[in-house]
Amino acid sequence: MQNLFLALTLLLPLRAEQPNILMILADDMGYGDLGCYGSLQIETPVLDKLAAKGIRCTDGYVCANVCAPSRAGLLTGRHPQRFGFEHNLNKAFPTLPERLGIPVDQKTIADHLKKAGYRTSLIGKWHVGDSVPGMLPNARGFDYFFGMRSGSHNYFPKPDKNHLFRNNEPIRKIDHPYLTDWFTHEAIAQMTSGKDPFFCFLSYNTPHTPMQAKEEDLARFAHLKGKRRQTYAAMQWSMDQNIGKILDHLREHKLLENTLIVFYSDNGGSVTASHACNAPLRGMKGSFLEGGIRVPFIFHWPKGLPSGTTFVHPFTSLDLLPTFGAAAGKQLPPRITKKGKKKIVNHDGRNLLPFLRGEVEKPPHEALYWRMTMRGAAIREGDWKLLINVHTPPALYNLAEDISEKKNLYHEMPDKVANLWLKLNQWQEALEDTPHWQEDPYWQGYNRKLYTHTYWLTQPKKDEEYNGVKK
Numbered sequence: 001m002q003n004l005f006l007a008l009t010l011l012l013p014l015r016a017e018q019p020n021i022l023m024i025l026a027d028d029m030g031y032g033d034l035g036c037y038g039s040l041q042i043e044t045p046v047l048d049k050l051a052a053k054g055i056r057c058t059d060g061y062v063c064a065n066v067c068a069p070s071r072a073g074l075l076t077g078r079h080p081q082r083f084g085f086e087h088n089l090n091k092a093f094p095t096l097p098e099r100l101g102i103p104v105d106q107k108t109i110a111d112h113l114k115k116a117g118y119r120t121s122l123i124g125k126w127h128v129g130d131s132v133p134g135m136l137p138n139a140r141g142f143d144y145f146f147g148m149r150s151g152s153h154n155y156f157p158k159p160d161k162n163h164l165f166r167n168n169e170p171i172r173k174i175d176h177p178y179l180t181d182w183f184t185h186e187a188i189a190q191m192t193s194g195k196d197p198f199f200c201f202l203s204y205n206t207p208h209t210p211m212q213a214k215e216e217d218l219a220r221f222a223h224l225k226g227k228r229r230q231t232y233a234a235m236q237w238s239m240d241q242n243i244g245k246i247l248d249h250l251r252e253h254k255l256l257e258n259t260l261i262v263f264y265s266d267n268g269g270s271v272t273a274s275h276a277c278n279a280p281l282r283g284m285k286g287s288f289l290e291g292g293i294r295v296p297f298i299f300h301w302p303k304g305l306p307s308g309t310t311f312v313h314p315f316t317s318l319d320l321l322p323t324f325g326a327a328a329g330k331q332l333p334p335r336i337t338k339k340g341k342k343k344i345v346n347h348d349g350r351n352l353l354p355f356l357r358g359e360v361e362k363p364p365h366e367a368l369y370w371r372m373t374m375r376g377a378a379i380r381e382g383d384w385k386l387l388i389n390v391h392t393p394p395a396l397y398n399l400a401e402d403i404s405e406k407k408n409l410y411h412e413m414p415d416k417v418a419n420l421w422l423k424l425n426q427w428q429e430a431l432e433d434t435p436h437w438q439e440d441p442y443w444q445g446y447n448r449k450l451y452t453h454t455y456w457l458t459q460p461k462k463d464e465e466y467n468g469v470k471k
């Protein structure tokens, strides 16, 4: 009894300190599609304020340029190539169902936080495997799931025509006509004060296609030319206002001070499909140009992080797992362990908290790496980036001087190219697996165009017509 009391006394102060964690993910949102990232057309007052009171990151990256591998990396904290998850899911590919998703032996952020005493929930898009029951959210550390298992959804679901689930039960009754509102409602229900802190992964599909918005939100942007851009702005506005409702809820319940909120996008904006804008970055979703992998990234945690600062060092979404582990006071397995002669990389990220707090001034990483075998690979080290795209010539850029990647220095700096290419190869050689499936060859022609489109490199003015790429 005495031992139990002692154990409880030791545990209680830790529990009291553990922050709630709210991770809000947008889907295919452009680097330049928030007011605080320079948009002159899209209005996002709530997120602008969140950034102003938290930390706005200029060089936040995702680990992949399309939805599913980006999410697989985020959830496991490991480069998804380490477990064969290199492309978007391709159900037409001839492989075993248990190969098509995050393998069931991989631990997720939710597994770790659940073990640390958190109530865990996933609201919205899953998209990292549903072909065997062991791959579904409730089997991957999430106590509660509401949303879709796949990559997109109609924003106005119908009782007999939707693919939404509450845990493992299909939805047959529509509680809210517009999906972004419904996800918000579901998320708020999970964000209650209780003896355990919460971890909520709010995975909006906004502003992914299909382009669908509420009439009242479209009316707000009636001045914008082009239905698609108008709809994009209205969808972003709806998400922003919904995040405002969540912040109000947290404030009213005195939870805001000690909730770590992270907001970012799973990959760059889809310029052609949804008329997102990544300016000043070139490229888009699917490419290894900056517009495909660099995204808006905001941290907000009044009790644990500075307010009103800008973080300029490069980092990736793989860093969130160790960052959340540190915030939760949870001892994660070390980054690297050895089994005999074999080196096991348990996670690829760094705890960002000391960097975000300014306690450590150097960048969190020496280099960042990307690869999708059928499309290309890239490395960023300091200001330099080497991009090996399989369908267009290789390129070397200095991002400090050339954020829009307009001047290819590949032939001018052979030593720099050789040095970066060697590091990129060494990273690839150390990956433990090969892709468990390949994407449809259709995407190869698409991939070439991603590098040859003429993109907008400055933001369209308030009323200027914007149709994605220039003709």
Ligand code: CA
Pocket (backbone or CB within 6 Å): 027, 028, 066, 067, 208, 266, 267
């Ligand atoms: Ca996406």
